[in-house]
Amino acid sequence: MVMAKNKRNCWGDGMDKHIEINKVSKAYPLGQNNGKKMHVLDELSLKIKKGEFVSILGPNGCGKSTLIRTIAGLDEPDSGKVTIFGSHPAEVQIGYVPQHVSKSLYPWFDSRKNIELAWPPGFEGEAKSQTSKLLSKFGIENYSNYYPYQLSGGFKQLIAIARATARSKVFIFDESLNGLDYHNKTVVENGILKLRDGENTVIMVSHDIDSAVLLSDKVIVLSNKPARIQAKIPVALPNERTNDLRYCPEFTLITKKVSEILAELG
Amino acid sequence: MDFKFVGASSVIGKVIRIDKFPIVGFVMLFVLWGVVSLSGVLNSFLFPSPVSVIERFFELFLRAEIFTDLSSTLIKIFTALIFGSAIGFGIGVLLARWDVVYKSLSPMLDFFRSIPATALFPLFLIIIGAGDLTNTALVMWVCAIYLSLYVSKGLRSTSEDYLLMARSLRKSNLEIFLHVRLREALPFIFVGIRTAVSLAVVVIIVTEMFIGTSHGLGKALIDAAYSYDITKLYATIIVVGLIGYFLNRVVIYAEKKMVHWEGK
Incomplete structure (x- = not known):
């Protein structure tokens, strides 16, 4: 009885260790009743291994968010299939962290209650104890009773990330570093860096080439819409990522390559 | 100076x-x-002089002149507010649930809201007869109309982003209603509550001034005027003012407690 909902926990312990995006297409009606559609994704296929950290970059409006929503099970593709470790995305818990932290944390709940939302009703005991652990793990236990409006942007994103890790090892970040000043961005980056452990699978949509390269194992560049995969650039850097890596030549070479590809897309 | x-x-x-x-x-x-x-x-x-009015004010209480009327009015207000708001809340939730229902019924409710409650009093008198029930029913009507409008509109205005986040957390529809829609609608619902409460006080006092009312502050006011007990008139006005004031403070307090995140 109690275990029923827990089958949604997304740890990736099963046989299937891939996130598969298989020939996914998506179009939106243009709203002029003339049957014309805006094709956003065009038979996009991508395979991500469990434990990989993948960044998705591309020109504005190319369909990055649409792709991410399809992977997260928040939208159905018109054709094609997405599976997370063999299941339909909507059947599993995923750790979704949207761009604006004002849109992810509920202002009427404090940090603790926001994180406890990850659990369904009936699991309050587990929610409470796990949340305490998470708060300590991210170093924010002193802020458990604070409300979002009492916290800086960086801390709010940390809470959103902590909540995402509660019942899933699959993370989807939608431009989560946008609009943060240097200090707050570092706080959030360090939070995301904690996820690099070979067990967590992260898909991060970004505009920030620098952060994307520093944080990921692979950078995927999407073309203009209808989006296809323009390039897949492996990030050949040591597994242990620190801020200092930003200043070494290998890092610069990779970011240069990514910038060039993006520049071509206009 | x-x-x-x-x-x-x-x-x-x-x-x-x-x-x-x-x-x-x-x-x-x-x-x-x-x-x-x-x-x-x-x-x-x-x-009359302020001193005589203040004296009379305390007399009303010390000589128990006002208790029957005061309790009558208070009972009517609270009964009407509680039951009327509950009914209004329920209707509001139902309206918000189905788009078609909202689109067909809310314009009609809006029209009813536009009819001043006092204009409906004669109709209520004929249908229900004279007595406490009529006044209470009219205020219940006011509360129900205002709350159904504000609750339904509030519940329909939930931010897409909050809903998206809830869906990503795989929340059930009931959880989304309780934790997201209802919470986000609270500030707007309180606007409806404040309006309804102010109107409730007005309507109850005015309708108590009509023949057929046995007890109530409205009746006390009209009796004091007709019998030229002027200091009692002024003193009763102060009593009514205090009721309105404290009712308002209670609503504001409730709002502060329940809607602590607004404007921050």
């Missing part, structure tokens, strides 16, 4: 730690009233 006055009170304020400005207002009113009354410029029968 003003500065010296305010300066003295601010010293007192710092010592006694009370918010000085409202007291200044009331003291000035009292003094002005007293001066005008003593000067004899106005008819002392229709405009």
